[in-house]
Amino acid sequence: MTAAPLRPDALGTLCGLFRARVAATPEQVAYRQFDEARDAWVSFTWAEVAAAVARWQAALAKEGLIPGDRVAVMLKNCVEWVIFDQAALALGLVTVPLYLDDRPDSAAYILDHADVKLLLVEGRFQHRNLAQIAGSAPGLQRIVSLVAPENGLADWSPRFAVAADWLAAAADTPIPERYLAADLLASIVYTSGTTGRPKGVMLTHENLLWNAFYASQCADFGPHAVFLSFLPLSHTLERTGGYYLPMLLGAEV
DSSP states (O other), X not given: XXXXXXXXXXXXXXXXXXXXXXXXXXXXXXXXXXXXXXTEEEEEEHHHHHHHHHHHHHHHHHTTOOTTOEEEEEOOSSHHHHHHHHHHHHTTOEEEEOOTTOOHHHHHHHHHHTTEEEEEEOSHHHHTTHHHHHHTOTTOOEEEESSOOSTTGGGTOTTEEEHHHHHHHTTTOOOOOOOOOTTXXXXXXXXXXXXXXXXXXXXXXXHHHHHHHHHTTSSOOOTTOBOOOOSOTTSHHHHIIIIIHHHHHTOBO
């Protein structure tokens, strides 16, 4: 079997992996996803993803978040999931993935237990549950939605923001440079909690990098492979095998 050409010991961190991939194949298609509004498939190159990551970094930096702060993502599988994750990781933040259809009480418990400062949601399905979720997570400072809400929800809380407006307001915010160690905490992934409350599994940058690297040795993958992202990215298997592994290989998702 042929391992990935990029090695974790040279990359250091997950954001080091992202920078290396963008530098190596900037004009190569990284992701394709179906745009329901346009009724068409849309492609994103690595350079385009990197430009979007920089915009999200600026917005996160404007929130005053510091290394070690937790930020949560509650999206379906999409390029914005990757962009948010990479922007957060590059600032030394810790990503807490949530399942899109999780119960409000379960999501609220995780947000409170992890002391999440910022939550990214997708749209109307989550909007219906935001009051219950946010009310049980007093440390939550900001809720960002990819989709504009209906029925005046934008005025429901000063913590709420629509992503397009939130990103535009931070366009001139400088992005801080931060040194990140390989053993820095990257993500807290919560178990399903079938026998009690969900438990947070703490994963470092090198944990996830090496898992993806050794997965690359399990089959004859290559840069021309095309991956289908099917399982939720909130699950570590999909995140490793359907996100970090293709990035190591230079494959398309």
